[in-house]
Amino acid sequence: MIRIIIQFFTIFVIYLIGNLIVTWLHLPLPGAVVGMVLLFIALLLGICRVTWVERIAQLHIKHITLLFIPSIIGVLRYIGIFQTEGLKLAVILIASSLVVLFVTAYTAEYYENKKRRK
Amino acid sequence: MEALIGNTFLCTVITFASYVIGVKIFRKFNKYWLNPLYTVTIIVISLLSFFHVDYGHYTSGAGIFSLLLGTATVSLAVPLYKQMRMLKKHLWIIVYSVSSGTLAGVVCVMMLANEVHLNKDLMLSLIPKSVTVPIALSISRSLGGIPSLTVLFVVISAVFSLVTAPLFLKLGQIRSRIAKGLALGTSAQAIGASRAFEWGELEGTMGIIAMSISPLFMSLITPLLFNLS
Numbered sequence: 001m002i003r004i005i006i007q008f009f010t011i012f013v014i015y016l017i018g019n020l021i022v023t024w025l026h027l028p029l030p031g032a033v034v035g036m037v038l039l040f041i042a043l044l045l046g047i048c049r050v051t052w053v054e055r056i057a058q059l060h061i062k063h064i065t066l067l068f069i070p071s072i073i074g075v076l077r078y079i080g081i082f083q084t085e086g087l088k089l090a091v092i093l094i095a096s097s098l099v100v101l102f103v104t105a106y107t108a109e110y111y112e113n114k115k116r117r118k
Numbered sequence: 119m120e121a122l123i124g125n126t127f128l129c130t131v132i133t134f135a136s137y138v139i140g141v142k143i144f145r146k147f148n149k150y151w152l153n154p155l156y157t158v159t160i161i162v163i164s165l166l167s168f169f170h171v172d173y174g175h176y177t178s179g180a181g182i183f184s185l186l187l188g189t190a191t192v193s194l195a196v197p198l199y200k201q202m203r204m205l206k207k208h209l210w211i212i213v214y215s216v217s218s219g220t221l222a223g224v225v226c227v228m229m230l231a232n233e234v235h236l237n238k239d240l241m242l243s244l245i246p247k248s249v250t251v252p253i254a255l256s257i258s259r260s261l262g263g264i265p266s267l268t269v270l271f272v273v274i275s276a277v278f279s280l281v282t283a284p285l286f287l288k289l290g291q292i293r294s295r296i297a298k299g300l301a302l303g304t305s306a307q308a309i310g311a312s313r314a315f316e317w318g319e320l321e322g323t324m325g326i327i328a329m330s331i332s333p334l335f336m337s338l339i340t341p342l343l344f345n346l347s
Contacts, residue, residue, distance in 0.1 A: 011189045018192065028341030030256035032191035033333060039195035050199060057196035060189060064308065065154050066137045067187050068251050068273070070129060070180035072159050073166075074266030076173055081240065081267070088234045089271075092244060096226040097275040100248045101283055101305040102290060104219030104328070108297035111211045 007056035010048070014039050122178070128171065129179030136161035155273065177266075187252035191333070194250070198330040204323050208296060215297070216328050217335045219304045223248040224339055239264055246336055247271040250307040253333035257340055272307075279305035280313055299324025304332050 018035025021027065027034065042048040082089070140158035166176055198205065205212065224245055231241035242263035246254040251272050258268035283302055292298055295318060302310035303325035311329050315322030 008189070011192050015188045015192045019188075028260070029337050030191070030253060030260065032188040032256060033253060033337045035188070035192040036195045037334070039192050040199060043195060043199040044202075050196065053193070053196055056189075057193035060186070060193040061197070061308065063137075064190055064251070065158070066133065067183050067190060068155065068269055069133050069137065069158055069162060070177055070183045071251075071255065071266045071269040072155070072273070073162055073173065074177045074180075075270045076163070077177075078264060078267055085236065085240060088236055089240065089244075091234070092227055092230045092236070093247070093271060093275050094278060095230060096223050096244070096247070097279045097305055098282075098286065099226040100219045100223035100275075101279055101286060101301050103222035104215045104304045105287060105290060105292045105297045105301035107215035107218045108211055108300050109292055109294045111214060112294040112296060115211075 004056055004059070007053050010053055011039070011056055011060075014042075125175050125179030126181060127179070129176050130182055132162060132165050132171075132176065133158075133180075133183070136165060184255075187255060191250075191252040191256075194330040194333070197326050201323055201327050205327055208324075211296060212300065212324070212327055212331065215300050216304050216332050217339075219301070220248055220332050220335045221339055223305075224336075224343065228343075240267070243267040244271055245340060247275050248305060249333045249336045250329060253337065257337060261340060261344060276306040276309055280309050283310070283313075295320045296324050300328045303328025307332075 015032060015035045018033070018038055019031030021034050021038075022029060022031040039048065039053070043050055136158045137154065139161055140154040143157055144152050144154050162176075165171075166173065227241065227244045227247070230236075231244065236244075239262070242261040243258050243265075245261060245263065246257035246268060248254075249257075249272070251269055254268050254272045255265045258265045279302070283305065287298055287301065292301070298317060299311075299314045299321035302314045302321070304310075306313070307329045311322060311325030314325035
């Protein structure tokens with residue numbers, strides 16, 4: 001338990017540093033993403049060992065659904081939007097999801113085939 | 119101040135309790151449609167109406183959860199680091215396909231929203247919907263969208279991609295295992311990656327890499343497109 005708390009604290013400090021960097025440099029990026037890049041670099045350089053943060057990272061990702069819940073509940077305030085714009089939203093959601101899926105898949109497939117031919 | 123502490127306590131207790139119940143139900147019956155996401159939402163809503171709690175009070179107490187979404191984002195560096203060998207080996211194919219997929223999704227949303235004259239707040243809330251929730255939320259907030267709608271959009275598109283991807287990838291004659299994994303991870307994030315593991319280790323690993331790396335592209339693309347700085 002204490003190990004988990006220490007690990008959480010490590011991640012939390014990196015998150016705060018990420019936010020500070022964003023504020024100082026006026027970066028148009030979320031602080032958490034900068035924190036993610038910092039942690040990745042720290043792991044690569046060996047400043048932070050993966051065992052120091054591994055368990056807390058797994059715990060976050062495993063229970064990430066829990067963290068969405070309040071935001072999902074917040075949607076209830078906007079329920080009216082779905083009555084008026086529901087169809088448009090559905091079309092855009094479906095079309096753009098398929099675009100993401102296919103563009104990613106075809107680009108990867110194309111590069112793999114090109115590599116194979118060489 | 120007192121009210122805020124009260125709301126935080128209330129929100130945390132209700133959410134945790136509902137989550138524990140939702141996960142127990144999911145483990146007991148093990149049906150994919152009993153995903154804790156729906157069951158927990160339903161339980162929270164029932165608890166709120168049973169105890170006559172106002173939704174506004176509940177959501178204003180959610181500070182702890184938004185903090186944890188931040189640390190969850192930072193945590194994504196760990197799976198990415200653990201897949202370092204695969205990331206290095208397939209670096210360019212990953213960078214090209216995940217970035218073009220993510221960019222194409224954003225462009226598609228903008229064009230369609232323009233076409234159907236969708237209200238701007240809604241369009242901005244749709245933009246980051248292909249990346250994992252914590253980052254989609256903060257991008258939506260910085261664009262001026264409605265973060266809680268964004269969460270819903272992310273979840274709807276992830277579930278849609280997850281359910282239809284096996285069929286569409288087959289129809290599209292995608293054979294490469296790397297392509298399948300990357301496509302699922304980019305469009306359906308964590309649930310996509312875990313589905314990709316059912317196809318195989320390579321697909322799953324690619325799914326995890328795509329899920330952790332697509333937010334990077336998304337957070338670079340959006341300020342460029344909207345000139346936010």
